[in-house]
Amino acid sequence: MYHQSFCVTGSRQSSGQKISKTSGYWKSIYVEIKAPRHIGYILDGNRRWAKKHGLPTYEGYLAGYNALKDVIHATADAGVEYISFYTFSTENWNRAEEEVRGLMRLIRRLFKSDIKELMRKGYKLVVLGGRENLPEDVSKMIDDAEEVSRDGTRATLAMCFNYGGQQEIVRAAQRIAAEGIDPSTIDEKAFANYIDHPDVPPCDLIVRTSGEQRLSNFMLWRSAYSEFIFLDKLWPDMRKEDVTGIIEEYNQRQRRYGK
Incomplete structure (x- = not known):
């Protein structure tokens, strides 16, 4: 498990480059760090957090939402270009x-008001997931949020909403079939062009909170060679400093890609 006391300096840099001493809370020692290009977060433990604190379930989700904003900013400050987060699965309708x-x-709230703050901070928002079962106004909000933030360059936020990894793969197969493409011409690279927002790259690292150790249908296509970090704390207890430890742990891994 990572050491929460670890601290580095950081600004937005590509993998393997040195981190500057100038931005945000990343002010300490000057080290060389490899920032993952894409981190995926499974936001687990909101309901348990609410129960632990004797609060209604909604308050747990609200606390988790506020924690998410802190984690997003810290992750972007660390130099991560793509940040995905699992907000609502297809199973959550039950x-x-x-x-x-x-x-x-x-x-x-995210799509109507907080998107303005994200735009000011330079983020681009894309939403992965199906549109079936969504209220019409929410579906329109997704379109609008993606459009107004499309020029963001600080980091791309890939929100997994009404999302399931298996369903994403099915949608990709349906798109291929709809185009009448010869199946013999489809390989992994070609197939990847038909998943939701194919510009979002594979996950280098997937982080799950609450002590659970499973994917729960998250990023099945993009997680083929992901590293995993499982944290015991509940998602609403996540802070900026936790991102420091996550990056440290990632830097201790040797990625082999099956070799």
């Missing part, structure tokens, strides 16, 4: 109606 309403309230 949860209590009140809980789903609360989640949709936060989603609308």
Whole structure:
């Protein structure tokens, strides 16, 4: 497990480059760091956090939402170009109606108001997932948010909403079939052009909180050679400093890609 006391300096740099001493909270020792190009976060433990603190479930999601914003900024400051986060799975529709309403309230807040803050900070937002079952206004908000943030260069935020990894692969196969492409011409590289937002690269690192150690249908295509870090803390307890430890742990890994 990583050491939470580890600290580096950082600004947005590509993998393997030295990190500057000038930005954000990344002010300490000057080290050479390899920032993953793409980190995926599985935001687990919001409901347990609410129960632990004697709060309604919605308050757990709200605390998790606030933690997500801190983690996003810290991850971008570390030089990560793509940040994906699992906000709502296709299976989440089966949860209590009140809980789903609360989640949709936060989603609308992101797309209607908080997207402006993300734009000011230079982020690009893309949404992975199906549009089936979505309220019409939410589907339109997704289109609008992607459009207004499309020129962001600080980092790309890949929001996995109404998302399932298996369903994403099925959608890719359906798109290929709809174009009448000869199956014998399809290989891994060609197939990758038909998944949701194919410009989002494979995950270098997937981080899951709450102590659970499973993918839960997250990024199945993009996780073929991912590194994994599982943290015992609940998602709402995540802070900027945790990103420091995550990057440190990643730098201790040797990626072999099956070799």
